[in-house]
Amino acid sequence: MQGVLLVLLSFLIGSIPFSYIVSHYVGGVDIRATGSGNVGATNVMRNLGIKVALLAFTLDLLKGFVAAWIGFNFGSPWLVLLCPAAAIIGHCYPIFLKFKGGKAVATTAGIVLYLSPWIFIILVLAFLAVVFISRYVSLGSVVIASLLPFMGILFHYDIKIVLLYFLAAVFVLIRHRENIIRLRQGNESKI
8 A cells, every 4th residue: 555655646746847837937937838838848948048947857857856766765676666657657647737748858867867877977968969969959858768778778687677767768759759750850949
């Protein structure tokens, strides 16, 4: 029973729409009705600037970090997989925004930061390099999501963490499907 409650708590934490909250209270904007309409840090950055976006990104990252901490420190070993996965699902489908959320990049980053700091550092550097060279934030997100399961295999022996990283990558890639189409067509927005 405790495990079920911790997974539910992680889902609720993931459901907190920090990009919406920050853009509403700091910028006076409903981020869902601005720019791409995505409830994520990139849309916040494009509409309210880098400082507000960094705040939104950090808070979304903390959702994943806290969920990973909960999963790692309480209950059965399978909670290491289930609590962070619940936070990702909550971020993508938040109950507070009628199940229309973000793309899970920041929340996944928080999970990786807690469970695998070295992988986090490597992926941040890869993300920055891709974005610097291409000027596409979405391409950076797709590249690091694609690398994440392989990094998990390379750095971890625990099948639960590798499975978590695979599931996180699938969520990020699915949530970026429209971006991937625009990248292939040459219509994606650059920064």
